[in-house]
Amino acid sequence: GNPLLLATAGLRGFYATLRDPVPALPRERSDGSPVLVAPLPLLARRYRYVEVIGRGRFSQLIHAIDTFSHNRPVAIKIMHRPHANIGLMESAHLSALNRADPNDTSYILRHFTSFYWHHYYCLVFELMQRSLKSSIRALSIKSQETRQPYSVSLKSIRLVALKMLIALAFCERKEIIHADLKPENIL
Numbered sequence: 001g002n003p004l005l006l007a008t009a010g011l012r013g014f015y016a017t018l019r020d021p022v023p024a025l026p027r028e029r030s031d032g033s034p035v036l037v038a039p040l041p042l043l044a045r046r047y048r049y050v051e052v053i054g055r056g057r058f059s060q061l062i063h064a065i066d067t068f069s070h071n072r073p074v075a076i077k078i079m080h081r082p083h084a085n086i087g088l089m090e091s092a093h094l095s096a097l098n099r100a101d102p103n104d105t106s107y108i109l110r111h112f113t114s115f116y117w118h119h120y121y122c123l124v125f126e127l128m129q130r131s132l133k134s135s136i137r138a139l140s141i142k143s144q145e146t147r148q149p150y151s152v153s154l155k156s157i158r159l160v161a162l163k164m165l166i167a168l169a170f171c172e173r174k175e176i177i178h179a180d181l182k183p184e185n186i187l
Contacts, residue, residue: 026118032081033060034120042067043122044115047076058083063127066112073127074112084121087114091123093176106170107163 026034033055040049047064050073054061059079066072079087094111101108110126171178 028081031057032083034078034118036060036062043076043117047074047124058086064124066124075125075127077123077125078117079121079123081119084119087121087123094123097171097174097176100174101170105166107167108170 026036026040028034036049036052038049038051042048043064046066046068048067050063050065052060053063053075059077062076062078064074064076066074077087077090091111091114094109097106097108098111104110109128112124112126114121114123116122
């Protein structure tokens with residue numbers, strides 16, 4: 001590819017957004033979360049909204065495309081407005097954990113950056129493939145269609161357990177305690 005184009009990845013799109021009028025604030029639900037309706041303008045003049053991945057008590061998670069990094073898929077956690085402080089703490093802790101694990105051997109989610117979008121605090125993460133929970137759910141649906149029992153191999157269970165224990169041990173060594181420890185938040 002063109003080295004100049006690679007060195008300026010995303011700048012053309014960024015400059016184009018500078019000419020755009022300021023977008024209207026998104027509508028808000030009673031819990032302080034934004035109502036996301038496509039098409040959205042670029043978030044932080046950089047991230048193209050794709051879809052909502054999930055919603056929780058304090059935030060919602062979206063799939064987005066990072067237009068500055070060769071259209072890399074990312075996950076963006078948009079904190080509900082009243083819970084921005086939780087996002088700030090999560091960002092600080094994950095950044096510290098990522099700096100302590102520069103070779104990415106501890107199975108800790110990679111946190112790229114954070115920003116404010118209107119008055120919502122947003123954290124940008126690597127986009128993970130399917131969670132273990134959704135993989136098992138997919139196996140369950142498949143088994144109902146084929147009427148065959150499904151199972152997860154012992155080898156797979158051991159591998160997941162090992163990675164989980166490595167991540168938890170790493171957090172313990174760094175004196176980080178997860179406040180909402182449950183399988184969905186680990187796997």
